Amino acid sequence: MQALLDSLIELIRRTSAEIPDDVQQAVLAALEREKKGTIAESALKIIERNVELARQKSQPICQDTGSVLFYVDGPAGLDQIALEATVRDAVKEATRRGYLRQNSVDSLTGKNDGTNLGPGAPTLHFHQHRSPDTHVRLILKGGGCENVGAQYSLPDEKLKADRSLDGCRRAILDAVLQAQGKGCGPGILGVCIGGDRATGYEFSKRQFLRLIPDRNPVPEFDRLEQDVLNTANELGIGPMGFGGRTTLLGVKIGALNRLPASFFVSVSYMCWAYRRQGVVLDAGGGIAKWLY
């Protein structure tokens, strides 16, 4: 279906080249806050210029176009097999056009066939909903920030982190300290409290579908989000770890039930080049609406 293929390629192009408004606003606010004449300010100025240049040139904001993560919400009866096949075609074509880097490597042979297709590449999460519409959201998450993600199993004696919200806070702030600037800060944290090792990380990434200025409907988590954000920004790690006032742009926390034996805190770090976009598809596969 040509219209669907075109829509998906456009979704990939726009996600790679244009950061969403909420992220851009957060970056500009950080630039305002930084002390003038510091290397932190210089770093944010270059970031601001980069965002504009990528948009103008319709080229990747960052050369690491990352893990290609699709989140599809569709009605019962949606042909997932056909949609997945078209998504794969779109990824291959977007790579050929340079919207995505040749970024997928066979873990056994080390070969990169240049298509971005292979086991787990791209990743698709399907979810049914009662609406007749199909929503396709896309996150591109670079390897630098993926590598600084961390998972804690509480209690953690070294961190003095017990099975409480204070223990979660200690674990999350340790992740911020360990990450320093290596995940291309100022970053955004997605956190899952609970779940198992796999679902915890998966749910922590899903937090990146939220908007930066939104507030958590659960008061305890909302307080923790604001607390971690403010505390992290007092640590002086700053943009790129150069020192400065902005270490994080946002913190998003969700929770899954856990086993009595397990208490995981899974922290995913998203770089400032926070590439997230989404579309609502019309019946013909065209783009009816942009979601961010």
Add this chain to the structure above:
Amino acid sequence: MIALTSPFTEDKIRALKVGNEVEITGVLFTGRDAVHKYLHEGGALPSGVNLRDGILYHCGPVMLRDDRGEWKVVAAGPTTSIREEPYQGQIIRDFRLRGVIGKGGMGDRTLAACREYGCVYLHAIGGAAQVLAECVQRVRNVYLLEKFGSPEAIWELEVERFPAVVTMDAHGASLHQEVFAASQAELAKRL
């Protein structure tokens, strides 16, 4: 802002201090995970790649080839450097590098090699792939493309006014160590 222009002599490099902002003009060679492991294991440097008094850039660019067969840089920001920590000191020593560009900083062994052999770590702005690609005037050549694939190949790039910050100098100072220690102390007050 300090103009750092080739030739990258030991004197120029030793004059740099942590916190200096520089703009680099000259030739850079890219090299990342596969190249470091390969050189560490004794792999031969392809003929045409000269790292002596050179600058190695931890970067896996997005490249496209135009109709005339010329390479064009689409996006070219730095990758995380710490992964090369097991190899970097030896490569600085063996090839007499004068600079390493990357992001996130490196560890004690690289810092010691910078001091001993006269090299600096230059931090580029992670994610700023378009601003940095604009500084590339020409792609001169590519090496080990078949063997390692495009992001991991050695690309020879002519750059002009490429912005970076000295975060590890040839005198044993590291901004990364300083910021880590200070932020750790601040965190301890807030737990």
